[in-house]
Amino acid sequence: MAFDRTISVASPTGATLNAYVRNAEGTPHGVVQINHGLAEHAARYARFADFLAARGFHVYAHDHRGHGATTAPDAPPRIFAKQDGAAKVVADIDAMHDRIAADHPGLPVILYGHSMGGLSGMNHALKHSGRLHAAAICNANFSAGLPGRLALAVLAFERFRLGSDVPSRILPKLTFQAWAKQIKDRRTEFDWLSRDPAEVDKYVADPLCGWDASVSMWKDVFDLIFIGADDHNYAGVRRDLPLYLVGGERDPATDGGKAVRHHAERLKRMGFSSLVSTIYPQTRHESLNEVNRDQVMADFAAWLERVVPPR
Numbered sequence: 103m104a105f106d107r108t109i110s111v112a113s114p115t116g117a118t119l120n121a122y123v124r125n126a127e128g129t130p131h132g133v134v135q136i137n138h139g140l141a142e143h144a145a146r147y148a149r150f151a152d153f154l155a156a157r158g159f160h161v162y163a164h165d166h167r168g169h170g171a172t173t174a175p176d177a178p179p180r181i182f183a184k185q186d187g188a189a190k191v192v193a194d195i196d197a198m199h200d201r202i203a204a205d206h207p208g209l210p211v212i213l214y215g216h217s218m219g220g221l222s223g224m225n226h227a228l229k230h231s232g233r234l235h236a237a238a239i240c241n242a243n244f245s246a247g248l249p250g251r252l253a254l255a256v257l258a259f260e261r262f263r264l265g266s267d268v269p270s271r272i273l274p275k276l277t278f279q280a281w282a283k284q285i286k287d288r289r290t291e292f293d294w295l296s297r298d299p300a301e302v303d304k305y306v307a308d309p310l311c312g313w314d315a316s317v318s319m320w321k322d323v324f325d326l327i328f329i330g331a332d333d334h335n336y337a338g339v340r341r342d343l344p345l346y347l348v349g350g351e352r353d354p355a356t357d358g359g360k361a362v363r364h365h366a367e368r369l370k371r372m373g374f375s376s377l378v379s380t381i382y383p384q385t386r387h388e389s390l391n392e393v394n395r396d397q398v399m400a401d402f403a404a405w406l407e408r409v410v411p412p413r
Contacts, residue, residue, distance in 0.1 A: 103148040111164065113197035115183075115190040117174035120144075121164035121198060124151035128158055132210040132235065132410045133202050136163035137195060137219030139241075139388075140323065143170030143310045150390050153399050158412060160206060164198050166191055166222070168319060170310055180316045181267055187322035188225070188329070195226040199233060210235030210410050217241045217355065217387065221326040227343065228335050236344035236409045238402065241353060241387055243361040244330040257321045266318035273320045278312075281354035281387075294354050294386055301391040330365075336372055344376040344409040345369060346402070350385030350392070378405055 105122035113119055122144050134154050138144050144163035151161040165172040167182045167190060176184040183190045195213075202211055213234055215223025220242025227237045246253070256272050264271070281294040288294075292302050292312060305311045315323070329335055347369075349362030356362050359381040366379035380401065382394060389398045 103152055105145070105148055105151055105161075105163075109201075111197055111201045113174075113194045115167075115174065115193045115197075117167055117172060117177060117190070117194055117197075119164045119194055119198060120171035120173075121162055121201075122148070122151070124148075124155045124161040126158050126160045127155050129412075130160055130206070130209060131158040131412050132212055132406075133160040133162060133206055134212050134214050134406075135195075135198060135202060136161060137213070137215040137223045138163065138166065138169070139217030139219050140315060140319075141169075141311060141313050142305070142308075145170070146308075146311075147390070150399065153403070154406075157403050157406070159212075159406070160202075160209070162198060162202050164194070166219070167194060168316075178267075180269065180313060180319060182319050182322045184266075184318075187318060188222075188325035191222045191322065191326070192225045192229070195222060196230065199226075199230070203233075212406065212410065213237040215239055215242065216390070218323055218326070221323065221330060224330045225326050228329070228339055231339040231343045234343065236346070236406075238346040238348070238405075239365070240346075240348040241350065241356060241362070241389060242330075242365070243356045244327055245357070245361040245364050246324060246327045246331065250324055250327060254321065254324055257317055257324070260317045261321075264317065266321075267316055269314035270317045270320050273317075274314050277355070284354040285386075295388045296386050296391045297384070297393050298391060301388070305391075333368065333372060336369075339374075341373045342375055344405075345374060345378070346405050347377070347379040348389055348398070348402075349379075349381045350387060350389055351381055351383050352385060353387045355387050376409075 111119040167177040349359035
């Protein structure tokens with residue numbers, strides 16, 4: 103499992119994006135642009151990239167601001183940006199799309215986003231659905247509602263007392279730590295990610311994973327959520343955009359997949375005509391690292407073959 107090469111992409115936001123590339127094997131059918139989740143990094147998607155490359159897809163995956171090896175003057179580790187972090191994360195995705203289009207003109211681009219990457223990826227699709235061939239939004243929760251508003255109030259209080267650039271003291275208790283408690287007989291505080299002990303152990307041992315996000319980063323994450331939660335923001339999105347939604351029945355981050363179902367129902371109500379939504383039984387948050395990942399990846403490949411017929 104390994105990407106072919108690492109590249110640096112200059113974003114108009116001022117970030118230098120660290121990105122990994124895996125070349126398609128044989129005739130390329132398209133490009134999958136991966137967006138990772140909160141408190142992890144793009145290199146963790148090498149197995150998925152190998153899987154896609156074997157089926158004729160180039161893969162590009164970059165570290166988001168504040169994550170991995172991406173750097174920016176206004177984005178030290180665990181911070182998206184001093185200001186306008188959510189918008190800059192989305193603009194960086196746009197910059198990666200530009201690089202892909204320059205490297206592979208004419209090839210269809212399929213956006214893939216996991217968790218926070220699904221939030222930012224959906225925000226990208228809201229602006230640029232005409233440039234995307236399809237989008238897969240996996241394990242993402244756009245159903246913050248009243249608890250989300252309360253979280254914003256908590257973050258405003260923390261910002262007043264502590265500042266924006268320090269780790270939030272309260273949000274980890276309401277998210278990662280609360281999700282951990284939902285797993286009975288857990289070995290670690292990250293068993294909510296997967297039922298596969300080896301995958302959980304790799305995450306725990308990775309110094310680039312599992313850290314506490316800053317007050318400002320959490321605020322930016324909720325900005326992404328609420329933008330995607332507002333039906334009015336979908337007005338300019340083409341209704342024939344193929345969309346693929348995935349959730350896990352035992353994923354505490356999406357309320358057992360209920361948030362994914364709710365998003366799918368909203369999209370259907372808004373008239374999206376090419377939508378596939380799957381909730382995998384017993385599956386936790388990181389579906390690509392779960393014990394049933396082979397099935398998850400095979401289903402994704404089958405969907406890809408339908409929306410991007412082999413050349």
